[in-house]
Amino acid sequence: MKRVHNFSAGPATLPLEVLEQAQEELTEYQDTGRSIMELSHRSAHYEEIDKQAKDRLRSLLGLGDKFEIMFLQGGASSQFMMAPYNFLSKDQTADYIDTGRWSDKAIKEAKIFGNVHVPFSSSEGNYDRVPTQEELNFSDNPRYVHFTSNNTVAGTQFPTEPETNGVPLVCDASSDFLSRPIDVDKYGIIYAGAQKNVGPAGVTVVIIRKDFLEQADTENVPTILRYSTHVEKIFNTPPTFNVYMVNLVLKWIEDKGGLSWFKSFNEEKAQKVYDEIDADDFYRGAVEKESRSLMNATFRLPTEELEARFLEEAVEHDLYSLKGHRSVGGIRASIYNACSMGSVDALVDFMSDFRKRNG
Structure with missing residues (x-):
């Protein structure tokens, strides 16, 4: 499986x-x-x-x-x-x-x-x-x-x-x-x-x-x-x-561990993604920082062509469903309760590597 x-x-x-x-x-x-x-x-x-x-x-x-x-x-x-x-x-x-x-x-x-x-x-x-x-x-x-x-x-x-x-x-x-x-x-x-x-x-x-x-x-x-x-x-x-x-x-x-446990878990996952987004100006958060979601991290790349390449290569790394909503475009990583830390780490590693190769 x-x-x-x-x-x-x-x-x-x-x-x-x-x-x-x-x-x-x-x-x-x-x-x-x-x-x-x-x-x-x-x-x-x-x-x-x-x-x-x-x-x-x-x-x-x-x-x-x-x-x-x-x-x-x-x-x-x-x-x-x-x-x-x-x-x-x-x-x-x-x-x-x-x-x-x-x-x-x-x-x-x-x-x-x-x-x-x-x-x-x-x-x-x-x-x-x-x-x-x-x-x-x-x-x-x-x-x-x-x-x-x-x-x-x-x-x-x-x-x-x-x-x-x-x-x-x-x-x-x-x-x-x-x-x-x-x-x-x-x-x-x-x-x-x-x-x-x-x-x-x-x-x-x-x-x-x-x-x-x-x-x-x-x-x-x-x-x-x-x-x-x-x-x-x-x-x-x-x-x-x-x-x-x-x-x-x-x-x-x-x-x-209940909702308090998941609050900490979700904050840790989201922080990893947002830290990678904020590392430099290659990735750009789609919303104001004070309003960022712990569930749906949205961001853009410098060009739509790079976004398309990002999504294509992400699938090659078993990272699926990262395309932003059709009304806004960009990238969206939904990291709900059941999204594991391993999946978040895999996404962040890919983001870092993609920046190095395309930034």
Whole structure:
């Protein structure tokens, strides 16, 4: 078996130990004579998987009993619609911090349901930074404040939660979910597509604070789009195999040492890449240093021709999926939780060698 160095932004690399366990259990799960994919979502075996995954999330994030957890479908993009559908009406305003492609999409959806105020936007700088606290100009009485904690396309990340003076945060955490500890008390909703840091594509983790959920106005919301529907019970058939995989990844995170361990691990990986970028002016970081992401390191080379050569030669060294997003170009190394230090070292060694030969 050959495993390459995978820097894909998503679907992203998964822990080898998790893949091996899934492989071992693929055709028969726990002496049932069936694959997990063949078991009813009402079965005791699947209900236990669902419970384990939710218990692990509660423990890792310190959620206690104040939050509900759902495993939904439709990707994080479905939450661009579902959150305002449940919590925003025509006579209300929500604040949306605009720091990238995905927050822009979320803003467009929210405008269908109510008023949207943008307290900050870095669109004129091609989303090359996130705001400081002083730059946030919130509206007088926002229903909630939405932000995208990490921006995969540009390669920026909020260093910590925006301070909203008690207004609930609604966060698209897709690309840095479970990469570091967070202050959960500040959040009304946390949602994340699994395919970057916590499992395969096809399931979206949605975490909602109970007292915030009580404020939802769902009179005109279709049943399946109400958060309360999915809190009460498993309403429709969930992506059972995907939730099974998420549960395995959560156990792997626990076994490694939890979110504090991964915070240090991810900081060390990112520092190695950024040190190589900053060694001289051959590589150029694509965003402001204070806004750099620990998950998605983006950079440019002196010419597009050199970038094309860099990507071509990288594959020859088993370094895959380093091409920047089509909307911005350049190079992007996605170094999520499951990206090993060995892969980062291989990338940095290649970058150093490529500079020596082409600088």
